[in-house]
Amino acid sequence: MAAPTTTYTGKNNGNHRITEPAPVRWLLTAIALAFLALFLALPLAAVFSQAFAKGWETYLAALWEPDTLSSVKLTLITAAVAVPLNLVFGVIASWAIAKFTFPGKNLLITLIDLPFSVSPVISGLIYVLIFGRQGWLGPWLDAHDIKIVFAVPGIILATIFVTFPFIARELIPLMEAQGKDEEEAALVLGASGLQTFLRVTLPNIKWGIIYGVILCNARAMGEFGAVSVVSGHIRGSTNTVPLHVEILYNEYNYTAAFAVASLLALLALVTLVVKTVAEWKVQQQLERE
Amino acid sequence: MSIEIENIGKQFGSFTALDDINLSIPSGELVALLGPSGSGKTTLLRIIAGLETPDSGRIIFNGEDTTDRHVRERKVGFVFQHYALFKHMTVFDNVAFGLNVRPRDSRPSKSAIKEKVMELLRLVQLEGMAKRYPSQLSGGQRQRIALARALAVEPQVLLLDEPFGALDAQVRAELRRWLRRLHDEIHVTSVFVTHDQEEALEVADRIVVMNKGRIEQAGTPDQVYEHPANPFVLNFLGNVNLFHGRIPQPAQGERKTVSYVRSHDIDIDRSQQDSSSLSAEIRHIQKLGPSVRVTLTLASGEPIEAELTRDAFQNLGLQQGEQVYVRPRQVRVFVEDYQI
């Protein structure tokens, strides 16, 4: 489902003089923090606790396993293809959508958001229906000995699908908020279209791009459902890191499962840090009027 | 460079922004497009710049049709209402932008660009600010940087969209005088958009009064102020200091007419001076700094406002509730069915 779009507003906290009595404030804060601790902090701590349950050596041994390393490699390849493709799309689409007016704009934005509304399982299924043995292109692919589903291309395609909207949906509202004054100023001053984009637009959306890319990357590396459907679970060959976690876990190899999962949890933490910084920078840029 | 505007029309959906506009702007003049919001003045300015495409008509620069020429090639300087400074560039880089983006063969050398930028910063009196970012400047300073940036490409036409709109009153007045002096120095054909009649009267060589996508009157400040072509111009050029008085006149022939008197063109006397004197009662006296506004009611019940100097007011010693005589010094008569 669609993540809420970042909205760019001036922060308004701290200037409210009317507030609740102190005991009420403390109670509400305590309940909110307890809820977050139970649902967020506890699981996060559990990942690392389980991963190191049997010490550093077991942890490192689990990571150095050849199947783990090949799953890391496949995950990196997948992200390295999916993220740049969606980045190019995101920048191009947001230029067309944010800087111009045309009929059907809202419909187009909704269509771009579609992959967020689709269950990951269905995102995988549609590629099986097209490229699978019984699918539209199945017989043709079979005849030419090309494997897409239950092979690396299928994993990449499903990942592109589920991460498709991330960068575009970040850049469209940002570019709309920035308007086109600066671009017009550049054109009046004699800049070409490309110069205008590279020298004026791009620096202004830099942090928005970083924000979109980091979220897109997190999802690309962490996607489970869609990839699970198209992968075929071939150990050492079509296993991404999340799929490898599943296999280890189902084999009751908990320490190894959590060791590999801790890599993904670390990625999530890095993502949150970069995201927070990028969000702050974007906000700052918009307020710098 | 002279600008000819011929039969320009522009629609936005069902809204007519410009309706058959014709105007010629002689080389070297400073012209104000004056009108209320929605009068089409900004659209006209953007069409001159090439930022909007007109639905019909032609724009001619120095006898050359530029209607289809891209904004990039028009060599106009444009100062945006909110300046549109590049926020991620220093003041220096902002001003240098137009020179830096030129193709290599026509781009000045680095040192020539630097010299040019510093010269412009001196012109706008902000030499010390070259390394700052736009966010570190005050509104008035940003405005001047926007102007320096526009001038860097040596435009043949300078276009300014509400150049002082976002500034506070004092900075506004200062920049206004400064812009006038600057224009006297560099003499580039300039057009600026404003909704402030005082600004137009003070700065411009010529004023073009616009309303509902049409030109109501074009002329020198004296012409439009002293000889307004119609009630709209008269009304619009009256600001808070002026007022639209309304005195009914006997029907002239078949057509009813309405007369307009500016509030400072009304004399108040203790006695009837001549046939134009009308009896009135003072309802309200309001002191507005150097002048005094007196609200009266005519015998017919119609309200009227007069504006006196403080001296004249004190000499008469007027009191609320007094019966006096009012006498219009200057009356402008218009046919009543004129659409404002």
Add this chain to the structure above:
Amino acid sequence: MKILKRTNNVLPGFGPTMGYTLLYLSLVVLIPLSALVFKTAGLSWHDFLEAVAAPRVLASYRITFGAALAAAGINAVFGVLVAWVLVRYPFPGKRLVDALVDLPFALPTAVAGITLATVYSANGWAGKYLEPHGIKVAFTPLGIIVAMTFIGLPFVVRTVQPVIEELDAEIEEAAACLGASRWQTFRRVLFPLLTPSVLTGFALAFARGVGEYGSIIFIAGNMPMVSEITPLLIITKLEQYDYQGATAIATVMLVASFTMLLVINLLQRWSRRYAD
């Protein structure tokens, strides 16, 4: 070139960028999704009904939608509370907590799944305190609700938070001046202003929960008729090479998602009705 003229914009590149946008959108999203629709259209009405209305499938809808509803409800209550506390009350480590709220967006679902299953299992950190009281979370429908609550949490918080930030201090001051108590102010003035965003967040969390797979299958136990969610059933059918069954159920899910999308769009439009 006609459309270019109509856009009346001096910025270059509308034609090519729009063309690329539509092409890429079609290739990646529209054509693959239409495969599902065409495949379903090939089914006879009878086969379709048999696939989507079998008892085991109906049970999976009940479990999936029921749990998603419950989880969205929990998130609506606690999400508003968290958003309120994050905006209004100062406390140490607030920035950290604020950033942590997005963890479910960033943490891969498989990791969330095995972790929640471990934490809530009989001897897990949370499970060992719940089990003695007869509360079994892992491998029961309750586990599904827990997983859905986890992944849906940021939706309500991030939808409501900016609305609370935007609330003008003056309206609360005005209510106080008019003699309203703090609770009255919240109930009569603030809550109506927050309602649309709360409903939007609820709908987003619900829709996300319905489609979720990775974080649930580890904690759910996956017992047919009891704790088997619909997305898992689709995969089960696929693994049995029952492509028709999988496609038919997927279509039902897709229609449900699109309905939710429509509802969410309407809610968002409604929430802007007071906007200046």
